[in-house]
Amino acid sequence: MAVLSGFVYMIFAACHLNSAISSDASDQKKSETVLISILVRNKAHTLPYFLTYLEKLDYPKDRISLWIRSDHNQDNSIEIVEKWLTEYGHKYHSVHKVLDKQSPPKIEGEQGLAHWPKSRYHHVIPLRESALHTARYMWADYIWVLDCDVFITNSTTLRDLIAKNLPIVAPALRSDGLYSNFWCGMSSEYYYMRTEEYGPILNRKKRGCFTVPMVHSSVLINLRSAASDGLTYDPQALKGYQGPFDDIITFARSANMSGINMTVCNDVIYGYVMVPLERGDLLYYDLLQLKNLKLEVLINGPPLEVDPLLEKYVQEATEPPLQIDKIFMINLKRRPDRRVRMLNSFKELRLDVETMDAVDGR
Structure with a gap:
């Protein structure tokens, strides 16, 4: 009888242990799913750095889908993207790409690399909308709209931004000047307006997360929020909108009209952004700016890294x-x-x- 009792005890102990293991396993949650939207055009000089840091993100690749579009290039941007995807694309949950090698080097009406005629907005806006619709159709938890002249040097950026649980959040990015990826003021015509709050946030004299009227270039959108259904880049899809025909301004207004705050966070150093070229600037000027930005990076950390796979594509401004x-x-x-x-x-x-x-x- 004593032996039987001991046997019964062992059965109960084993059941209790299995229950504990099952309970612990059920508490483990999968990371949120993220679609990263990337538009590539004439960025062969920034892609080696952008793609290197994209791959270095400390986030489960099988919870990330990539949405990539590239066309109207005058350089070898598509070649670089294809080489990188061949090496790393299989790590991601899915890759949705359209790399158009047959498109002409210019969009109709363009007069240079940095010229934005209305025809260029007519081309870009449907692409932005398509990425947003794809993320919604996939039931992605988040979409991260990321420009390829952004270098996310902090590998925990995606985890950190998701942990903030905000509807729209952007990491404050440094440049080699006063430019960044957020505005602190917007004029009555919906254009950029400098305010006293901008400098202290940009230079991290004030640290934290701040509600602002505009974020761009690196924007994480929480699609689990019901209000996010009202977000759009298309001026024609935004009822009551009377602002300029512009993708990021329309998006900012759609957030405001949907009752969604846009937030920028500078609690840590997340990364860097190139200053956009002015109309008439040549590509050489962007190479000089890239050199200046690489020097700026050295103030707070090590040099920008390049994956050995992409080293041969690195371009330098010769002086x-x-x-x-x-x-x-x-x-x-x-x-x-x-x-x-x-x-x-x-x-x-x-x-x-x-x-x-x-x-x-x-």
């Missing part, structure tokens, strides 16, 4: 050498952080510099 016989850097040995930053800067600038140890006043 005439400085007419200087010799350059010296004097540096305190007890400040190796400054020395490393400066050596990285010299490497980026292609400068041959001799380093000398400073006399330590201590």
Whole structure:
């Protein structure tokens, strides 16, 4: 009888253990599903960096779908995207791509790389809408609208933004100037307006998450919110809209008219963004700007990385050498952080510099 009792006890103990394991397993939730929307055009010089950091995101790839469109290129953007997708595309839940190699290099009416005639908006707006509709059709939890001249250097960015549980949220991005991916003010005509709040948020004198009238270039949208059904990039689909024919302005107004706040967060350094070219600027100017941005990155961290797969596509702005016989850097040995930053800067600038140890006043 004693043996039987012991046997019964073991059965109950095993059942209890199985129950505990089952309970723990049922508490584990899958990560939210995300569709990342990417439009690529004439960005062969930024794609090696953009795609490197996209792949480095610390988020389950099988919970991410990629939506990529590229057309009207004058460079080898499509070749770079195809090479990257061949290597990494299988890691993602799905890849929805249309890479049009047959489209002409210009959209009708364009007068340069940075010229935005109405025909260009007529081309881009349906693409933005298509990505949004695809995410909704897939029942994705989120859509992340991400421009390919954005470098998300913080690998936890997607996790961090989702954890904030906001309807529309953007990471504040730094540039080599006063430009960023958010506005703090909007004029009565719905265009950008500089305000006193902009500088302290941009420079992280004030840190946290802030309600703003516009975010763009890197925008995470929570599609689980019922109000998100009213979001659109299409001016013709937004009842009562009387603003300019513009995708990001229409989207901002649709959020406002749907009662949704747009939020930008600068609690940590998330990444960097290129300043858009002005009408008439040549691609060479963008290469110079990229060099300046890479120097800006060195202020807060290591140099921008490039996946070895894409190293051959890296482009540099070539400038005439400085007419200087010799350059010296004097540096305190007890400040190796400054020395490393400066050596990285010299490497980026292609400068041959001799380093000398400073006399330590201590």
